[in-house]
Amino acid sequence: MTAVLDAVGLGKRYGRRDALVDCTLSIPAGHVVGLVGPNGAGKTTLLQLAVGLLAPTSGTIKVLGGQPASDAHHLARVGFVAQDTPTYAGMSVADHLRLGAHMNPGWDAQLANDRIARLRLDPRQRAGKLSGGQRAQLALTLAIAKRPELLILDEPVASLDPLARREFLQILMEFVADQGASIVLSSHLVADLERVCDYLIVLTRGHVQVSGEVEELLATHYRLCGARREVREMPAGMQVIDASHTDRQSTFIVRSAVPIDDPSWTVEQLTMEDIVLAYMTQAAAVDGRDRVLEASR
Amino acid sequence: MVIEFHLDARSGVAPYMQLIQQVRHAMRLGLLSEGDRLPTVKEVVATIAINPNTVLKAYRELEYAGLVAPKPGVGTFVTRTLGDSSIAAHGPLREELEHWLTKARHAGLDDESIEALFKSTFRSPMKENA
Amino acid sequence: MTWLVWRQFRTQAVVATAALAALGVFLVITGIQLADYYSSSGLSACYGACSGATTNFLNSVANGVTDTAHNLNNGVMYVLPAIVGVFWGAPLIARELEAGTHRLAWNQSVTRRRWLATKLLALGLATIGVAGLVSLMVTWWSSSIDHASMTMLTPAVFGARGVVPIGYAAFAFMLGVVAGVVVRRTVPAMAATLAIVVFAQIAMPLWLRKHLTTPVRETLPLDVNQITNLSSVNNGHMTVQAAASKPGAWLLSNQTITPSGSVFTGPANMTACNRNTSPESCINWLGTLHLRQALTYIPQSRFWPLQWIEASIFVALALALVGVCFWWVRRKVA
Numbered sequence: 001m002t003a004v005l006d007a008v009g010l011g012k013r014y015g016r017r018d019a020l021v022d023c024t025l026s027i028p029a030g031h032v033v034g035l036v037g038p039n040g041a042g043k044t045t046l047l048q049l050a051v052g053l054l055a056p057t058s059g060t061i062k063v064l065g066g067q068p069a070s071d072a073h074h075l076a077r078v079g080f081v082a083q084d085t086p087t088y089a090g091m092s093v094a095d096h097l098r099l100g101a102h103m104n105p106g107w108d109a110q111l112a113n114d115r116i117a118r119l120r121l122d123p124r125q126r127a128g129k130l131s132g133g134q135r136a137q138l139a140l141t142l143a144i145a146k147r148p149e150l151l152i153l154d155e156p157v158a159s160l161d162p163l164a165r166r167e168f169l170q171i172l173m174e175f176v177a178d179q180g181a182s183i184v185l186s187s188h189l190v191a192d193l194e195r196v197c198d199y200l201i202v203l204t205r206g207h208v209q210v211s212g213e214v215e216e217l218l219a220t221h222y223r224l225c226g227a228r229r230e231v232r233e234m235p236a237g238m239q240v241i242d243a244s245h246t247d248r249q250s251t252f253i254v255r256s257a258v259p260i261d262d263p264s265w266t267v268e269q270l271t272m273e274d275i276v277l278a279y280m281t282q283a284a285a286v287d288g289r290d291r292v293l294e295a296s297r
Numbered sequence: 298m299v300i301e302f303h304l305d306a307r308s309g310v311a312p313y314m315q316l317i318q319q320v321r322h323a324m325r326l327g328l329l330s331e332g333d334r335l336p337t338v339k340e341v342v343a344t345i346a347i348n349p350n351t352v353l354k355a356y357r358e359l360e361y362a363g364l365v366a367p368k369p370g371v372g373t374f375v376t377r378t379l380g381d382s383s384i385a386a387h388g389p390l391r392e393e394l395e396h397w398l399t400k401a402r403h404a405g406l407d408d409e410s411i412e413a414l415f416k417s418t419f420r421s422p423m424k425e426n427a
Numbered sequence: 428m429t430w431l432v433w434r435q436f437r438t439q440a441v442v443a444t445a446a447l448a449a450l451g452v453f454l455v456i457t458g459i460q461l462a463d464y465y466s467s468s469g470l471s472a473c474y475g476a477c478s479g480a481t482t483n484f485l486n487s488v489a490n491g492v493t494d495t496a497h498n499l500n501n502g503v504m505y506v507l508p509a510i511v512g513v514f515w516g517a518p519l520i521a522r523e524l525e526a527g528t529h530r531l532a533w534n535q536s537v538t539r540r541r542w543l544a545t546k547l548l549a550l551g552l553a554t555i556g557v558a559g560l561v562s563l564m565v566t567w568w569s570s571s572i573d574h575a576s577m578t579m580l581t582p583a584v585f586g587a588r589g590v591v592p593i594g595y596a597a598f599a600f601m602l603g604v605v606a607g608v609v610v611r612r613t614v615p616a617m618a619a620t621l622a623i624v625v626f627a628q629i630a631m632p633l634w635l636r637k638h639l640t641t642p643v644r645e646t647l648p649l650d651v652n653q654i655t656n657l658s659s660v661n662n663g664h665m666t667v668q669a670a671a672s673k674p675g676a677w678l679l680s681n682q683t684i685t686p687s688g689s690v691f692t693g694p695a696n697m698t699a700c701n702r703n704t705s706p707e708s709c710i711n712w713l714g715t716l717h718l719r720q721a722l723t724y725i726p727q728s729r730f731w732p733l734q735w736i737e738a739s740i741f742v743a744l745a746l747a748l749v750g751v752c753f754w755w756v757r758r759k760v761a
Contacts, residue, residue, distance in 0.1 A: 032348050051534060055758075075536045082530035088435075089526065095434060102430040103535035139531070146536065169346030177339040177349040194306065195347050269309075269420075 002065050004029045004150050004182045005050055009059035012045050019045040021206045022059070027184070027199065029149075031213075032176060034197030035186035036276050042206040043186040044083060047154045050184070051080045064150055076106050079143035079151040084159070085136045089128030093121050096138060097145075104146040112145035115171070133164025140168065144175050151175070153185040157192055169196055190273040202276055204283040214272060221275050222260055223268040224252045235262075242278040242285075253278040299333050304345050312347055316355035324364065324378060334372045335365060428537050428545045436550065439515060443557055450503070450561065454568050457496040464488055465571050481575050488572055497572060500565045504587035507561060508599035509624045511554050516603020517616040519546060524611040524760065543756055547749060551600060558596035562589065579730055580677035582632035589734040594741030599624045601748035608755050631737065639736045642679055642723050649683060649718040651710050659700055665693030667713065669720055675727030682721045691718055 003026045010023040020042045027033055035043050048054040049061050052069025066074050087096060093116060101107045116123060119137050127135060136156060143151055153172075157165040173196060176183060187193050193200075200217060202209040210217070221241070229250045231240050238260075242253040253270070254260075260267050270278075300323050302316055310318070323329040336344075338352045356373055359365045367373045401411050433440075465471050468484035488494060520543075523529040533539050566588045573579050579588060586592065602623055606616040649669055656668040667683045683691045700709035725733070 032350075053530060053533065069533070069538065072536045072538055072541075075534065075538065078534070080530070080534040082527060082534075084527060086527040086531050088528055088531075091434065099431055099434070100535070103428060103537050105536060142531070143534070166346060170343050173342035173346050173349060174339055177337075177342050177352075191306075195304065195312070195345075198348050198350055271309075 002029065003027055003062075004064055005184065006062040006065075007046075007049075007059065008061075010046075010049065010056055010061050011058035012042075012049060012054060013057045018206050020049070023203075023206075023208050025201065025208060025211055027182075027201075027211075029182050030180065031182055031199040032173075032197050033182070033184040033199040033201065034190075034193035034214075035184060035201045035203060036190055036193060037186075037188065037203035038280065039188055040205075041188075041203045043188075043203055044154055045206075046203065047080075047152050047184065047186060051078055051152055072105075076104060076146060077149045079146060079148035081136075081139045081143050081151075081153045081156055083154040085132075085139035085156065087127040087130075087135050087138055090126060092124050092126050093130075093138060094123035096127060096142060097123075100142050100145055106147050108145050108147055111147075112141055115141045115145070119167075119171075131164075133160050133167065136160060136164065136168055137171065140171060144171075147179065148181060150182045150184070153183070155186055155188070158187065158189075165192070172196070190276045194272050197272075200272065200276070202279045204280055207283070209279040209283055210275075217275055218270065218272065220257060221253065221255050221270050221278075223270055223274070224254055224260065225266040225268070226250060226264050242281050300329060300336065302336075302341055302345055304347060313351045313355040313358070316341075316352065317358055320355070320359055320364070324375065327378075329375050330378055331375055333375045335375065337372060428541065429549070431532075432546055432549045436553075440553070443553075447557065447560065451564065453496065454500075454564055457492055458568050460491070461488065461493050461496075461568070461571060464493065470571075470575065484575050485572070497569065500569060501584065501587040504562065504565055504592050505628060507558060507592060508595035508628070509621055511558070511596050512599030512603035512620040512624050513617045515550055515554060516600040517607045517620050518613050519550060519604050519607060520756070521607030521611060521613040521616045524608070525613055529760070539756060540753070543753060547601075547604065547752070551597065551745075554596050554600040555593055558593045559590075562592045577675040577727070580675065580725060580727060580733075582636070582677070585636075585677075585730075585733075586628065586632060589731070590738040591734050591741075594738035594745075595624075595628065597745040598627070598741040598748075601745040601752070605748050605752050605755070608752055608760070627741075636733070636737065637677075637679055637725070639740075640725060640729055640733055642725050645722045645724075646684070647720050647722070649720045651714040654710060654713070657706075657709070659693065659695040663694035663697070665691070665695040665700070667691060667718065671720065671722050671724070673722065673724050673726070675730075676724040678722065678724045680721070680723040684719050684721050686717050686719065691716075 005025060005027040007023050007025045010020060010025075011018065012020040023046065035046065037043050045054065049056055050063050050068055052067070052075075061068065064074070064077055068078070069075055088099075091099070097109070097112050097116070100112065101109055115137075119134070119141075121130070121134060121138065127138060130138065140153075140156070143153075151172075157168055160168060169192075172183065172185075175181065185193070185197075198214050199212070200214050201211040227250070228245060228248050231243050231252075234240055234252065234254070237256065237258070239255040240252055241255060244251050253274070300320070302319055304312055304315060308315065320329065320335070329335075335356065338349050338356075341347075341352045342349050356365065356367070360367065360373075364376060365373050366376045398411070401414070406414065464484055464487040468487060469480040470477060470484045473480045488497065520529075523532060532542060569588070573584070573588070578584050586595070599620065603616065603620040606619045606623075607613065610616045610619065649667075651669070653669040653672075654667060655670050656666065659665040668681060669683065671678055671681045685691050696709075696712050698704075699712035
């Protein structure tokens with residue numbers, strides 16, 4: 001199965017600032033991929049590179065086996081909803097659908113009209129007068145109705161109220177069930193993604209911290225609680241992601257390919273949010289250490 | 298739809314397991330009986346926004362357990378009832394459990410330790426089956 | 428793609444059509460009046476020496492609605508490029524960048540290049556069409572006045588006739604588009620476009636146009652009866668200028684020179700040219716000096732070649748801006 005997104009050493013630099021550094025990813029098809037990271041981590045940069053809005057400054061990226069936005073045919077296979085779901089404020093909902101129909105040979109007018117009817121959107125209403133949730137649904141309809149193989153969404157639910165958020169995800173999941181497309185969506189809130197994603201990428205400060213199937217990540221990450229112990233005393237074959245200590249007790253978040261049998265540990269399963277937090281803490285800690293080193297020079 | 302699913306994000310139980318449990322529960326209560334059609338994957342995810350693969354996995358598990366069977370192009374249908382078989386097995390199972398609990402208390406475990414032991418053992422074999 | 432271009436351009440097209448229609452009606456109404464003056468002054472029936480009829484005609488035109496119309500028409504021609512640049516060019520891409528809708532448009536099944544090419548072609552052709560049509564209407568309406576007054580090459584009129592306004596309009600349009608792409612904000616792009624277009628419209632006639640073609644240099648004997656300017660100061664310094672009779676030409680310089688070729692600066696003959704004597708004595712004295720008149724001018728016959736040269740320069744600039752636009756949009760915008 002070809003990867004829907006294949007990045008090798010991908011980097012993007014603006015002047016002296018690195019937005020994305022040495023990212024290597026291979027995302028398999030048929031998944032709902034969650035891209036998580038704090039604001040400024042580089043999520044938007046990565047997604048815009050994937051749709052061809054940006055060009056990389058180093059490394060390569062291939063989407064659906066081809067260069068992003070290379071020609072009309074490739075553009076037809078990838079749908080994109082940018083952050084803040086832009087729409088033409090002066091154009092009506094019906095006009096937006098006409099736009100989609102005229103500019104996409106693969107446009108499914110039936111699907112689009114059904115969606116709009118189910119959302120109870122007035123086709124004559126101008127997009128500028130719609131609520132945030134309705135605009136997001138309109139942008140999603142435009143992206144879906146051209147029947148893409150891959151749909152990329154940049155923080156689509158960030159500014160939506162809980163009800164609008166739920167409705168958005170419902171329509172999105174229905175689309176996946178119907179068409180078997182792959183989805184990549186980014187968010188800075190894990191809770192948004194936990195229900196729908198089966199593949200996870202954690203991005204902080206332009207670096208990929210971890211990427212993999214959610215099931216595999218949940219099965220191989222554990223929280224170990226036990227007597228006070230240093231990181232270097234941990235057995236080999238186990239990767240320590242995060243560690244915290246009190247006088248007598250240590251808690252480690254570890255990644256291990258084999259189940260942990262050692263009775264001196266209390267072994268707990270983690271939620272997706274726990275895993276993401278652990279990697280984000282690790283990234284922040286690395287930076288903190290660097291900062292301390294610099295100050296002491 | 299004959300049955301509507303819900304997801305408890307905080308229960309610690311995997312989503313697909315929750316769906317399986319809800320189907321079994323409905324079958325036990327008699328809400329779902331032989332010949333009833335389960336909602337399609339599309340219907341389920343349109344109601345609770347979860348990954349379609351989760352629903353597929355749950356339905357597959359139910360199929361392996363012999364509780365449902367898919368009819369291509371039509372849907373997934375319940376193939377038996379979960380009633381008598383479990384009630385009949387209750388009696389001996391209950392006795393065995395009481396026997397075990399006595400042993401555990403003799404070994405010095407308090408109520409919380411018993412519960413912790415039960416829970417961790419309960420979860421591990423379930424993962425192997427999954 | 429063409430549907431989208433039309434949909435986004437719809438309002439501006441309607442406004443332009445309405446304005447063109449209004450202008451057309453206005454020109455027809457005032458044109459009838461103009462034709463009336465033309466025949467009543469006797470100019471329509473006159474052949475050969477028509478200075479009397481010409482004066483009659485120009486006097487009638489200068490009064491009443493035809494004068495307003497004439498000035499308005501010239502004004503419209505000069506304002507047209509700026510309007511096109513500011514209202515059609517600057518918002519074309521800046522508006523999309525400002526609202527982020529380019530991220531919607533560039534993800535449809537149309538490449539960025541085709542999107543840009545369609546927009547530029549459609550609106551570029553509209554610009555040229557409108558500018559051409561308005562110039563045609565105004566040039567035709569003004570033709571009787573222009574031939575009577577022979578002012579077509581003068582800076583005030585030249586930029587309002589023929590193909591030059593089309594060149595300015597194309598240039599202003601592309602300038603607006605590029606300003607919008609670079610600045611990414613509609614209002615600042617409009618301001619920048621306006622400033623540069625106005626500067627170009629002033630700089631060209633003031634400094635550059637005269638270098639586009641080689642002027643004619645001619646020296647004639649100075650006819651003292653044609654002296655229009657005469658000034659002398661107490662230290663004897665004196666300047667003289669006589670009328671130059673080069674109908675239809677654009678006069679670049681008119682100097683009075685001595686027989687040896689240098690500019691005449693006096694000294695004044697104080698007995699012939701002082702406050703107490705009559706002007707004729709001074710003039711008669713000047714006549715004895717055998718002064719000559721050095722003229723530098725661009726003749727009427729160069730009108731159309733100059734029009735094409737100037738229009739081509741601005742069209743070439745517009746095409747260069749098209750290249751800049753494509754490069755910038757492809758490389759620098761996300």
